[in-house]
Amino acid sequence: xxxxxxxxxxxxxxxxxxxxxxxxxxxxxxxxxxxxxxxxxxxxxxxxxxxxxxxxxxxxxxxxxxxxxxxxxxxxxxxxxxxxxxxxxxxxxxxxxxxxxxxxxxxxxxxxxxxxxxxxxxxxxxxxxxxxxxxxxxxxxxxxxxxxxxxxxxxxxxxxxxxxxxxxxxxxxxxxxxxxxxxxxxxxxxxxxxxxxxxxxxxxxxxxxxxxxxxxxxxxxxxxxxxxxxxxxxxxxxxxxxxxxxxxxxxxxxxxxxxxxxxxxxxxxxxxxxxxxxxxxxxxxxxxxxxxxxxxxxxxxxxxxxxxxxxxxxxxxxxxxxxxxxxxxxxxxxxxxxxxxxxxxxxxxxxxxxxxxxxxxxxxxxxxxxxxxxxxxxxxxxxxxxxxxxxxxxxxxxxxxxxxxxxxxxxxxxxxxxxxxxxxxxxxxxxxxxxxxxxxxxxxxxxxxxxxxxxxxxxxxxxxxxxxxxxxxxxx
Numbered sequence: 001x002x003x004x005x006x007x008x009x010x011x012x013x014x015x016x017x018x019x020x021x022x023x024x025x026x027x028x029x030x031x032x033x034x035x036x037x038x039x040x041x042x043x044x045x046x047x048x049x050x051x052x053x054x055x056x057x058x059x060x061x062x063x064x065x066x067x068x069x070x071x072x073x074x075x076x077x078x079x080x081x082x083x084x085x086x087x088x089x090x091x092x093x094x095x096x097x098x099x100x101x102x103x104x105x106x107x108x109x110x111x112x113x114x115x116x117x118x119x120x121x122x123x124x125x126x127x128x129x130x131x132x133x134x135x136x137x138x139x140x141x142x143x144x145x146x147x148x149x150x151x152x153x154x155x156x157x158x159x160x161x162x163x164x165x166x167x168x169x170x171x172x173x174x175x176x177x178x179x180x181x182x183x184x185x186x187x188x189x190x191x192x193x194x195x196x197x198x199x200x201x202x203x204x205x206x207x208x209x210x211x212x213x214x215x216x217x218x219x220x221x222x223x224x225x226x227x228x229x230x231x232x233x234x235x236x237x238x239x240x241x242x243x244x245x246x247x248x249x250x251x252x253x254x255x256x257x258x259x260x261x262x263x264x265x266x267x268x269x270x271x272x273x274x275x276x277x278x279x280x281x282x283x284x285x286x287x288x289x290x291x292x293x294x295x296x297x298x299x300x301x302x303x304x305x306x307x308x309x310x311x312x313x314x315x316x317x318x319x320x321x322x323x324x325x326x327x328x329x330x331x332x333x334x335x336x337x338x339x340x341x342x343x344x345x346x347x348x349x350x351x352x353x354x355x356x357x358x359x360x361x362x363x364x365x366x367x368x369x370x371x372x373x374x375x376x377x378x379x380x381x382x383x384x385x386x387x388x389x390x391x392x393x394x395x396x397x398x399x400x401x402x403x404x405x406x407x408x409x410x411x412x413x414x415x416x417x418x419x420x421x422x423x424x425x426x427x428x429x430x431x432x433x434x435x436x437x438x439x440x441x442x443x444x445x446x447x448x449x450x451x452x453x454x455x456x457x458x459x460x461x462x463x464x465x466x467x468x469x470x471x472x473x474x475x476x
Contacts (some may be wrong), residue, residue, distance in 0.1 A: 227303025
């Protein structure tokens with residue numbers, strides 16, 4: 001008996017793991033060895049392990065793992081994005097029930113086939129898009145010019161089901177548009193923040209300025225803008241504020257070390273600029289830093305878009321109008337690892353120039369104005385935001401789920417509204433194609449503000465508003 005106990009104790013001490021390995025890595029190794037020998041069929045172990053890593057990494061916020069082939073495809077995709085991408089010409093939000101179309105590129109295959117803003121794509125080439133993330137969607141959507149893509153979509157309240165086959169064409173999106181409205185107000189819009197954003201935005205504005213019309217104010221529309229290159233956001237901030245300003249502060253792993261990002265070159269440098277500061281020639285042109293500026297935001301203004309809005313507000317350069325932004329407030333980075341694979345992970349929290357976080361909170365506008373005069377503001381504020389995404393407990397052992405109670409209360413409010421059978425059409429965001437139309441109530445109120453007229457805001461029950469952030473003191 002004593003001998004048996006001694007043997008068990010010795011067995012417990014011995015470990016097959018190297019001392020710097022997590023025990024679960026050894027468990028995975030043991031599982032692999034059993035499957036290689038005993039599984040009914042021979043397993044493609046490389047693909048199996050890729051998927052094991054991918055599924056684990058995907059549980060972390062905005063993280064993903066790409067094997068060597070996927071990384072090469074991503075590089076090619078990034079190149080195509082700069083030069084034009086084969087596609088059908090839709091701009092969408094990825095939600096649990098499919099791809100919600102928020103805009104259709106004029107003259108693209110989707111527009112020619114009659115696809116509309118508000119349609120929901122639920123399948124591509126027979127592959128369901130319900131509950132699928134963007135990585136999986138790209139596998140189904142990507143294809144060469146001339147290749148057909150069969151899509152299944154639902155339309156309207158009746159969920160009419162339509163099957164369409166489109167032929168991919170080159171889609172080259174320009175993020176910036178500008179036009180004179182209301183006599184002498186320059187309306188500008190950024191649909192997203194790709195690398196060429198700063199140069200494109202300057203170019204479209206300069207075209208309008210060369211018409212020699214007296215521009216008395218600028219409106220920057222960041223509604224439905226899901227973000228993109230963070231440096232592009234810093235550059236747009238620098239364009240309107242000038243040098244030597246703090247555009248953002250990031251906190252990394254220890255939540256103590258602050259990294260200040262300024263409006264000085266090269267803090268907004270991007271590869272597309274080829275080491276040339278696009279703002280250098282504008283430093284003598286005071287118009288950019290003095291023209292009255294209003295920024296429009298909504299619940300889908302995220303990442304680089306809400307960072308731009310927050311910086312312009314905090315630096316006293318612009319007033320914000322619309323509804324609270326999405327609240328992403330995190331930055332990602334990536335690095336190549338073994339065997340040409342690539343890992344993307346969240347490496348920093350983004351703080352506003354006033355020291356307040358954006359993650360889960362978003363940016364609150366100076367004037368809260370719904371997209372339509374008769375819009376259901378409570379329903380709009382309950383639309384999907386960063387705060388609604390649950391985090392696995394292991395993603396942050398120090399603070400497992402800081403927004404758990406907020407998320408629970410938001411779902412309770414949604415359930416309560418569902419039981420009341422409220423008409424949800426009033427909580428639909430203003431479609432991109434209606435921007436600057438007579439239906440654009442937010443734009444109308446921005447014009448009122450610029451003209452010194454009363455802005456028709458709405459009062460909101462605090463239960464529907466984002467939680468109040470805990471701000472930090474910034475280092476001198």
